[in-house]
Amino acid sequence: MKIIHAVRIREGNETEPCEIRIHEGRIFEIGEKLSEKKGEEVYDARGMLVTPGFVDIHVHLREPGGEKKETIRTGSRAAALGGYTTIVAMPNTDPVPDTPEKLKAFHRKAETDSLIRVKSYGAITEGEKGMELVDFTAMDKEGVIGFSDDGKGVQSAGLMYQAMRSIKELDGIITAHCEEDSMLFGGYIHQGDYAIEHEHRGIHSLTEDLQILRDLALSEATGCRYHICHMSTSGGVRALERAQRDGAPVTGEVTPHHLLLTENHLREDGNFKMNPPLRSERDREALVRGLREGVIGAIATDHAPHTREDKEKGLEGSAFGIVGLETSFALLYTHLVEKGHLTLERLVEAMTEGPSEIIGLPYGRLEEGASADLTFIDLERDWVIRSETFASKGKNTPFENWEVRGKVETVMLEGIPIVEGGKIIE
Ligand SMILES: NC(=O)N[C@@H](CC(=O)O)C(=O)O
Ligand SMILES: [Zn+2]
Ligand SMILES: [Zn+2]
Numbered sequence: 001m002k003i004i005h006a007v008r009i010r011e012g013n014e015t016e017p018c019e020i021r022i023h024e025g026r027i028f029e030i031g032e033k034l035s036e037k038k039g040e041e042v043y044d045a046r047g048m049l050v051t052p053g054f055v056d057i058h059v060h061l062r063e064p065g066g067e068k069k070e071t072i073r074t075g076s077r078a079a080a081l082g083g084y085t086t087i088v089a090m091p092n093t094d095p096v097p098d099t100p101e102k103l104k105a106f107h108r109k110a111e112t113d114s115l116i117r118v119k120s121y122g123a124i125t126e127g128e129k130g131m132e133l134v135d136f137t138a139m140d141k142e143g144v145i146g147f148s149d150d151g152k153g154v155q156s157a158g159l160m161y162q163a164m165r166s167i168k169e170l171d172g173i174i175t176a177h178c179e180e181d182s183m184l185f186g187g188y189i190h191q192g193d194y195a196i197e198h199e200h201r202g203i204h205s206l207t208e209d210l211q212i213l214r215d216l217a218l219s220e221a222t223g224c225r226y227h228i229c230h231m232s233t234s235g236g237v238r239a240l241e242r243a244q245r246d247g248a249p250v251t252g253e254v255t256p257h258h259l260l261l262t263e264n265h266l267r268e269d270g271n272f273k274m275n276p277p278l279r280s281e282r283d284r285e286a287l288v289r290g291l292r293e294g295v296i297g298a299i300a301t302d303h304a305p306h307t308r309e310d311k312e313k314g315l316e317g318s319a320f321g322i323v324g325l326e327t328s329f330a331l332l333y334t335h336l337v338e339k340g341h342l343t344l345e346r347l348v349e350a351m352t353e354g355p356s357e358i359i360g361l362p363y364g365r366l367e368e369g370a371s372a373d374l375t376f377i378d379l380e381r382d383w384v385i386r387s388e389t390f391a392s393k394g395k396n397t398p399f400e401n402w403e404v405r406g407k408v409e410t411v412m413l414e415g416i417p418i419v420e421g422g423k424i425i426e
Contacts, residue, residue, distance in 0.1 A: 002041040002415065003034065006050035006376060008366060012343045015049060022372045025414035030368055045376045048409060049344075052352040052364045053085025053116075053373030056325065057175070058150070058229060058253060058300035061087075061118070063109065065094025070305040070393050075325070076114035078303070078392035080419050082325040083408040085373035086117040086356070086363050091128065092151035098123040098134045100142040107143065115418050117363075117373075121148040121175060124163050130155050136166045145359050146173040150229060153179035153211050160215060164224035173225040173359060178211035178236075179275070189315055190277040194263040200315060203277050209235040216240070220248040227358055228252040230302045232276035234286035241295045251358045253300040254287050256328045260335050261398060270311035270318025272398045274304065288341055291350060298355035299347075301328050305394020323394040327385050329377065330404035338405065372415035381407040391424065 001023050008018040021029040021037075056079065062070040072089075079087045089106070097103045103122055110118040122144040126132045128151060136147065147167060154160045154176070167174055183206055189195050191202025212228055216239055219226035228240060231252045243250045261278045272278065290296040304321025311318045329351065336342040352364030363373060385402045387395035411419035418425055 001028070001037060002043060003037070004043045004045060004050065004374070006045040006048050008050055009345050009348060012345055013337070017046070018050065020050065020374070022415040025372055025416075027366070027368055027370045027372050030366060045410065048376045049379055050366070051348045051375050051377065052366050052370070053375050053411060053413065054083045054329070054351045055086045055355045055361070055364045056084050056301050056303070057088045057298060057355040057359050059087045059089055059303045059325065060092065060305065060321070061089045062093060062305060064106070068307050068393070069310075072110050072113040072118060074391060074393050075303070075305070076116050076118055077424055078323070078325040078390060080115050080411050080424060081391050081408065081422070082327070083329055083375040083377065083411055084116060084325060085375070085411065085413050086119065086361065088119045088121060088145050088359065090148060090150040091121050091123045096123045096128050098126050100138045103139060103142045103144060115424065116413055119145045121146050121150070123147065124149045124154055124174065125159065128152055130159065133159065133163055133166070136163075136170055136172065140170045140172060145361075146175045146227070148175040148177065148229070150175070150177040153177055153181065155181055157214055157218070161218050161222065164218050164222040164226070168222050168224035171225075173227055175227045175229055176215055177229045178208050178215065180207050180210045183207040183210060188273065188277070189266065190263045190279045192263045192280050194266045205233040205235055205279065205283070208233050208276055209239065212236045212239050216243040216248060216250055219243070219250050220246065223249065225249045230255050230258065230276055230300070231287060231290070231296060232258045232279050232283060234283045237286045237290040237295060241290070244295065251298070252290070252296045253298040253355070254291055254296050255300060255302045256324055256331050257322060257398065258287055259284065259291065260331060265398070266315070268314055270313055270315065271322060271396050271400070273315050273318050273320055274302070274322050275320035288336065292342055292346060297350065297358055299328065299332065299350045300355060301325050303392070305392050306396050308395065311396045322396050322398060323390065323392050326390050326392060327397065327399055327404070329408060330383070330406045331399060331402070333379070333406040334404045372412060374412040375408060376410035378407045378409050379405070381405065383407055
């Protein structure tokens with residue numbers, strides 16, 4: 001038994017003191033004041049906010065095949081430092097996990113190398129090539145969380161329809177990267193003012209919206225659970241809201257960068273390049289509203305580490321993707337909560353219970369019986385984002401030198417501290 005003194009969210013931005021008693025890795029009791037037990041270990045985090053351990057359902061760990069960019073070991077450490085206790089890895093690795101054997105190999109490696117809970121998606125199509133569907137039933141037996149061809153959109157409507165029919169049978173979920181290749185026209189940043197002024201080829205919002213609209217219709221027709229990755233457009237939010245109103249089993253996620261940055265922040269620097277791209281202020285506002293109102297149920301980082309060489313080729317030549325695990329909470333707390341655009345309650349919900357529920361896991365809850373995955377945050381602590389301090393191998397952030405407030409100090413997984421004083425316990 002161990003008792004923790006901290007502060008929890010009451011409602012909105014209000015907090016209250018709380019005590020949590022932990023027993024055998026679970027929350028045994030939680031309340032404003034618990035009865036004292038003699039000889040019990042005390043963990044005093046008075047003044048610090050305690051939340052459920054964060055859950056990120058969209059992370060690129062790059063292993064196997066991309067170990068220069070990240071590994072399960074470095075990526076999971078970055079996640080722990082960011083306050084995450086559960087993450088789900090995307091399958092755009094080499095090889096792609098498209099058979100139970102490849103998945104098993106990944107799960108085994110995660111078991112030995114990771115500090116936190118690492119789950120994984122399996123591919124929708126063999127090698128993420130968009131041609132042949134994988135054996136969903138066999139992958140399901142191996143414990144995949146869902147199916148995704150992230151990095152690419154599934155171009156064939158017929159294939160997506162067949163995938164949804166099969167996955168519906170398993171009560172599984174598709175987590176989709178939405179991108180209509182025939183609408184790309186060689187674009188690499190948002191088709192908007194910046195692209196026009198600086199003579200870059202743009203990616204039209206329709207590139208994303210058309211596939212979202214197609215898939216929402218397919219989900220409604222098949223009844224298959226469907227989740228939209230890294231939403232970036234106002235059209236996508238509108239379409240998702242409408243489909244939800246019509247009763248389709250559909251959800252969406254948004255990244256910290258799409259919530260905070262727009263094409264107005266763009267610089268001629270590869271660290272501002274990601275897919276989907278930073279869009280307009282109108283889009284950003286729609287995403288914040290969608291998150292606030294619950295249309296968008298989760299914040300996911302889409303943590304996409306790359307080497308320096310891959311990112312130093314400007315907007316056109318660099319790889320798509322930025323890191324996000326170590327900066328997400330502080331950025332969103334500072335720029336959305338402190339500025340009054342989102343409540344602390346909603347922010348934490350969208351980083352814990354929201355994503356966990358989407359993929360059907362029991363984590364992300366501060367309640368009796370739940371796994372004692374806990375994140376402790378000092379909300380008064382100011383710090384400056386410096387990529388050189390990241391545990392991630394990826395230093396590719398557009399938020400370099402940003403001043404933020406709110407620091408993850410301690411993280412417990414099943415009641416055991418894995419981060420203390422903002423450092424990994426080795
Ligand atoms: N988001 C990105 O810009 N890049 C991701 C792929 C993806 O999430 O589509 C990557 O794997 O690097
Ligand atoms: Zn993607
Ligand atoms: Zn991704």
